[in-house]
Amino acid sequence: METNASNPLLDFSGLPRFDAFRPEHVTPAIEQLIEEAAAVVAQLEAPSDNVTWDNFVVPLEEATERLGRAWGIVNHINHVADTPELRAVYNENQPKVTEFWTSLGQNEALFDKYKAIRAGADYDSLSPARKRIVENALRDFRLGGAELPADKKERFGAIQEQHAAISTRFSENVLDATNDYKLLIEDEAELAGIPDDARDAARAAAEAAGKTGYQFSLHFPSYFPILQFADNRQLRETIYRASATKASDMGTVFSEAEKWDNTQNIAQLLKLRHEEAQLLGYRNFAEVSLVPKMAESPEHVISFLEDLAVRARPFAEKDLTELRAFAKDELGIEDLQAWDVAYASEKLREQRYAFSAQEVKNYFPEPKVIEGLFKVVQTLFSVQITPDTAPVWHPDVRFYRIERDGQLVGQFYFDLYARAGKGQGAWMDDARGRRLATGGIVQTPVAYLTCNFTPPATRDGKLQPSLLTHDEVTTLFHEFGHGLHHMLTEVEELSVSGISGVEWDAVELPSQFMENFCWEWDVLQGMTAHVKTGEPLPRALYDKMLAAKNFQSGMQTLRQVEFSLIDMHLHYDFDPSSQQIVQELIDSVRRKFSIMIPPAFNRFQHSFGHIFAGGYAAGYYSYKWAEVLSADAYAAFEEALEAGGGELLAETGRRFQREVLAVGGSRPALESFTAFRGREPSIDALLRHSGMSA
Ligand SMILES: [Zn+2]
Structure with missing residues (x-):
């Protein structure tokens, strides 16, 4: 047996030991942790007439948390410092880890234990967070078919398999058709x-x-x-x-196009989803999709989207009228067609709102931006962020601690620069979550914040700071918002602390909320300094940036709403007995909401991977949904600023911390939002921020 002295992946006493980590540690550690967790599961499966939180949930959580943390380190390193040796052990171990989690989710003995806790005399005395964990577990087992009678369970399993195979074929067809052309x-x-x-x-x-x-x-x-x-x-x-x-x-x-035709795959996927929904006792798949989400019902989502469509439509019509006139007068295009829209829009944007992205970058040296970000966070949430030390995986990686009143709240790694062996994009991931461990010790949360900015370079013998585009600044704030959700939590139960257990149509609330500061004039001034002159961003340049951001926002909003409504109706009104229904449903949505109907040959749904090969079925609306929540939450801060800022602003920050960030997934997101805002979400702020207010 490996020990934590010889294998750093088995040492859970503190922060991950990246300095001691080697690829050869992975297989022995992961195998041992799976074995240990499986042994705990086997013990917990045994019949018992006294199932309690302490004798069931606590040991299960502890055993699986160790596996989760160790695999989290491997996964993280694989994404930020990929080497052939590491990739080999990653690929070797990943199926074992996936299999363990999958079998856990289908373990009926564990399902029975959760049911026993739910029915037990002690349930009422559990904290709300613990009740929520039990309810979430029961919900996930039920949605996984655990409650079905034997014959239906078999059919449920067959549906999952067929669905996975057809979904894979759907994306392979898209890829093959893309590559062939x-x-x-x-x-x-x-x-x-x-x-x-x-x-x-x-x-x-x-x-x-x-x-x-x-x-x-x-x-x-x-x-x-x-x-x-x-x-x-x-x-x-x-x-x-x-x-x-x-x-x-x-x-x-295409040469042999019909072999990549997704028509039947789409019909089959919708049919299987419909059947799955009915097996589980729901009327349609949209209802199933919404069970673990914040939105209450398909009807609620549809009316939210239709409301947004009605409000955006006059602005979209104005955008289109302008575009048509411009195309006619300046480009000689008399009858604007679908293939002219991007072209004419680009020309119009250049003429009206052109500014140099390079010039904007000169105002955003990375150290100044980080200072600005920390200042916003420290002011709003009454915390202090200071440099800290920890073993890291690359010399460029920095480590910080967050304290409130001298007490450690959380820590995070900043891995900001692009380099070979590092995955694209930006993301937040958790190294460990907050919980009250045995012995009354609080385990504080730790986050990885990863970006891919241009590294600083030496020019004329002098080190020049990395200059960020405004998009990159926004990305940094976005990911830091996820980080705050993870780190400023006050929940003591791992499964619902921070972002854990948050409904996925609400998970982007804190991240998109933070993006708003990148458009706040007072904040921007404080976090810009021209790399040569040290001057803050000029107002005229800011105004151009803002106008460019909202360029054609009416048309863009309507387009996203159209996609979302199509997705919703395909999973809500679908009738498996009819053949033509897919195109008909799409056409009827367009007749009602589009201002420019695409040509009859348009088959965009045949490569709509989000809903047919991703996790977004009856969930595409969540992009707009999260924007509404974050804009409306931010509006509370704008209102406080308008009323003079000061103590009112500080109070708003404390309230956001208390009602949204601190509670994490321990209660429904709608409750958290309503507690913060004093009412349910409204779409007004999003429309105003996008330049669409009457
Ligand atoms: Zn995000």
């Missing part, structure tokens, strides 16, 4: 307007295929520059048609 342009004159980098990539693709000229594909970075920039209207139409009919019955441009 090639558009070769030999005459460079046809490429007028397309930027050099897109042309260079197309020339390289042609060369790699042994051809001369420029080869475009249906991968976004290849085809979108054509739609956005190509002066050649015919070329835009060609690529639009290819993209809009991808993996569909209309995909005639």
